[in-house]
Amino acid sequence: MIKIPGAIRSGFIKTEMINQLITLSLKNRYIVLLIALSLFAWGVYAVKENPIDAIPDLSDNQVIVFTEWEGRSPQIMEDQVTYPLVSNLQGIPKVRSIRATSMFGMSFVYIVFDDKADVYWARSRVLERLNYAQRLLPAGITPTLGPDGTGVGHILWYTLDAKGIDLGEQRALQDWYVKLGLQTVAGVSEVASFGGFEKQYQVTIDPHKLNYYNIPLSQVLKAVKSNNNDVGGRKFEMNGTGYIVRGLGYIKSLTDVENIPVGVINTVPVKIKDVATVQMGGDERLGIFDQNGEGEAVGGIVVMRYGENADKVIHAVKDKMNDIQKGLPAGVSFKIAYDRSELIENAVKSVKHTLIEEMITVSIIVILFLFSWRSALSIIIQIPITIATSFILLNAFGISSNIMSLTGIALAIGVIVDNGIVMVENSHRNLSIAQQKEVS
Structure with missing residues (x-):
């Protein structure tokens, strides 16, 4: 009795399974074509639905609690605001860690949740705890939640090109007209204003006159x-x-x-x-915003919500800017300082060019070496079907189209082409051997 090693036995089994699969596909070629067309159609739909961004979002799944108490030192903020909040936010379900920072007049608490936790569920849990923690804070102090965006949510920066208008008027225009209009765009979490002066009435009291009239400051x-x-x-x-x-x-x-x-x-x-x-x-400023060394400017930062399509949101914001432009004073216009859609579109174009170049190169090589346009066509068809199917998996795992994922797909095109060429060449060789045997 001859014993066959397990590795060889498993190899025979795998070879037999592959042969049966190939035989089944050849006998039911129309079903195979129907499945391929269905996958391609599903993949095209997945490409349209898949969110597009320039870079993958690897930031923590966190909720930020911000508290402001003007004029207080970092130590007071730590003792009377930060510590009570951190102590009472402990124990929230699915919390991985809590970090906090206290600074002059401000307190930041970062509640980091598990990656699988829904961000809006997490924000509602934090709000429930804040309702209780509110009673432990000094009177008049109200903690607020940060925007529902991530560290890579800054998708568009813009400034106002308003020559002849002072920085206070520009900031008022930004805060009370432009900002409110852009926040209505779907997918926008926040529009943060920067630069200029926030207008306010300033009352400078003379203490000598208060003493003369015997009027206390509180009055x-x-x-x-x-x-x-x-x-x-x-x-x-x-x-x-x-x-x-x-x-x-x-x-x-x-x-x-x-x-x-x-x-x-x-x-x-x-x-x-x-x-x-x-x-x-x-209002008192802690810094200025200078653009290209040409002087101070006023503008805003558009922050995108979690999981939104960055390219789609950017184009929607630009369309809204065109509507807002109609209501701006004469001579005032938008100037884009940072636009992530340029990087996104360049990444998508790179993959498209790679796809077209691969298809042309494969066609030329197969036709020159095998003299068969049908073989070249069979390899070319594999490329779009495989790429479209990969987007189905991207959507299933919640992965966006970004530089990393699109680069991986571009590199995988070479593997797809290599496999197709090897299989076609092997098929031609086996057919040629079979024909020679029939002749002989």
């Missing part, structure tokens, strides 16, 4: 707050007509601020202008 602050507000009354009817009573008190000019009363001396009201100087100025 001035209370007067300014209480005199910048509309108040509601009630509705009453007179002669069959209804009247709504309300008080108009919002500040509209510097004069309104200057005329706010803060005290009375001998029946003579003391106004803000008697104890302070009022002016329109910009």
Whole structure:
């Protein structure tokens, strides 16, 4: 009795299975063609649905909690804000780690979840805990969630080309018109403004005048707050007509601020202008935004949501910019500072060129060496079907079309072509040997 080693036995079994598979395919060639066409059609649909981006998103699945408390030192922020938040955010399901940073007037808490956790489920769990943690924070301090975007979500930077308009007006235009319009675009998580001056009424109090009139600083602050507000009354009817009573008190000019009363001396009201100087100025800045060394600029950063198609969102933002442009003042236009769609489109074009070059090269080689256009056609057909099928798998595993994945597909085209050439050449050799045996 001859014993056959297990490796050789398994090799025979695999060879027999391959032979049966080839025989079955040849006998049912129309079914095989139908399956191939179905895979190709499904793959084309998968290509359209697959999100396109320039780089793969390898950032953590995290939720950011931001808290602001102006004028407080990092140590106070750590003790009274950061520590209570971190302590109460512990124990949330699927949390991998929690990191925190305290700085002057600001606190950041980063809750990192498992990669499989849904980001919006995670944000809702964090909000539930924040409702309880709110009671442990100082009065008037409200933590907020960061945008539902990732570290690679900055897909478009733009500036306003507004010659002759001061930086304060540009920033107001950005914050109250442009930003609000772009945030309505589907797939946009946030539009972060940068540059310029945020307008504000500035009241510079003279302490000597406060002492002269014997008016405490808290009374001035209370007067300014209480005199910048509309108040509601009630509705009453007179002669069959209804009247709504309300008080108009919002500040509209510097004069309104200057005329706010803060005290009375001998029946003579003391106004803000008697104890302070009022002016329109910009909020304190920690830096400036300079573009190409040509001076300061005002603009915004468009942040994309999780899992969105970057190329699609960018084009939607550009279309929205064209609509917003119609309402901008004369001479004001958008200037794109960073556009990721250029890199995305170049990556897609590279794969297309590689695909076309491979198909042409394979056709020439097969026709020259085998003198068979049918063999060349069979190899060429394999390329688009295989690539389309690969996008089905990309969608199944949640992988976007980016430089990494598209480069892998471009490299795989060479393997597909090599396999096709080897199989076709082997088929021609076996057919030639069979013909020679028949002749002899």
